[in-house]
Amino acid sequence: MKKAIIPILIVVGVVLFGSAGAFAFNVTQLPPSQSTPGESFTYPSLSLSSSSITQGKVLFDENCASCHGVEANGATGLAPPLLGVGPATIDFWVSTGRMPLEQSAIQPNVHPDRFTRSQTLDIVKYVSSLDARAGPPIPVVNTKRGNLAQGANIFALNCAGCHVITGVGDALADSTFAPSLALANPTLIGEAVRTGPGNMPIFDTTQITPAQLNSLARYVTYLTKRPQDAGGAGLGHVGPVAEGFVALFFGVGILMLVAYWIGDRTPDPRIEEHNE
Amino acid sequence: MSDPRYADRTSRPKTVERTIAVCFTVSLLSTVGFAATYWQTGPDMLLGVFFAMIFLGMGVGVIAWGKYLMPQGPFVEERHPLTTTEEDKQEFAEAFGRGADSIKRRKLLGKLFVAVNGVFAIALIIPLRSLLGAKTPGSELYHTNFGKGTRLVTVNGEPVTLAALDVGGAQTVFPEGYVGSATGQTILIRPQTTPLVTKPGRETWSPAGYLAFSKVCTHAGCPVGLYLQEFKELLCPCHQSVFDVSTGATQVFGPAPRPLPQLPLAVNSQGYLVSQHDYDEPIGPGFWSRGALWNGHNS
Known part of the structure; x- marks a missing residue:
């Protein structure tokens, strides 16, 4: 009788692990409606x-x-x-x-x-x-003229230090933060680069030429479509800590439950006889 | 079959058998699905799901079979004796003796061979000498590749002019000819258009408001590349050390023990930004002999 409970417990455990994972996934995800620029962000005319x-x-x-x-x-x-x-x-x-x-x-x-x-x-x-x-x-930014690879290079050199390589932003000093670039559109990217809002440094046309700005904007708008999520949950794109946590806690946890199911002890008839 | 050791583990073998059959069928159908998806160049996600189901079905089925439907035992298998037989021992002794006799007959070669090995063992001591008298870094830790009149260049190797940055701009620069140099990496910033005296004695170091600081954090050597232009602060991304630019990159927060060394700047006759001389203190994190020796290496 007691033995029948164990598989049920394991199933319940796997379900609990799974739903906790799904919850963690949800709280770390950007709302999907915000990951694409909204209607008020289209620029018909500059x-x-x-x-x-x-x-x-x-x-x-x-x-x-x-x-x-x-x-x-x-x-x-x-x-x-x-x-x-x-x-x-x-x-x-x-x-x-x-x-x-x-x-x-x-x-x-x-x-x-x-x-x-x-x-x-x-x-x-x-x-x-x-x-x-x-x-x-207001800069004229044409992402179609940009080169994605060049944009990635410029982003890694100049932007990723604060906005991090996935563009989700990060905390800085003195209660400030580098914002997520999920809402950015090409014109806003250009304006931020040229004017350095808040604590962001200014990048003038000698540092990032208009052609390079096209590439940069192309890369950032590509990045905000989350191309790296093709394989599953992005876990907030905050990097290896979140990913390692999921891998260790949920992955190893489920494996432990499975191992428990596979490897339980064969009852020894001699011991049972002895107990009786 | 009355022996309890041969009985099924489960009390409902029919149900278990059916479950296992379902597992194997799922695996089988998933294989077909995988092939079909691959053939039609379907989504990667679907390929992954089918792949998982193939092995999950196979694995769960096989384990359940072994666990619930196979004889459970215990079955005892006696171990064979571990000692070598007398015949084998004798045979080995004879074989060994044949070789040993042959060696003993050639006394000179035998002794020479022992001598060669002995001398080689002694020779192993020689590398120890190199370890004990290892070459020290010398003055390398005290210098960068900046010197008198060295032009500052960008990561693309282009020399930096006075027009390089707007107020509020920031750029990583290197000594000319050493792009990518770990010790020479320097952050060039421009908080204002007029000279900014960060400390007494540095009156001429900031032409047109340009300031240059070593990009190597004095704490753990990370690149201090995050410039907060509104607060005029440099932030190290590794351990959140914050340096106040206006007072010579003095540390205002975090674990950094010293300010970032400042590079004295000047403008040469062609209008390029150059260094007046090397950093006047060792850049980067501390090291054993830093305090004791570096004064003697001032340029």
């Missing part, structure tokens, strides 16, 4: 000519002026001046939803659906009109 300065002023006064000031010259200890920073900087911060700032924090977070594309460009145009200095323009 031209600012169609956007309206007046519309931009209204939006700026409503959403930005309370911190950056109506003349966009900033406020000490609160917000930096925006005069002369250039269209790429404004576009990056607004279209990723980092601005307007949701709450005061060391590092703003991404909120991708604040404004429509044309509203964002209105704000960009208005702020750019306030100062004669040009600043980096």
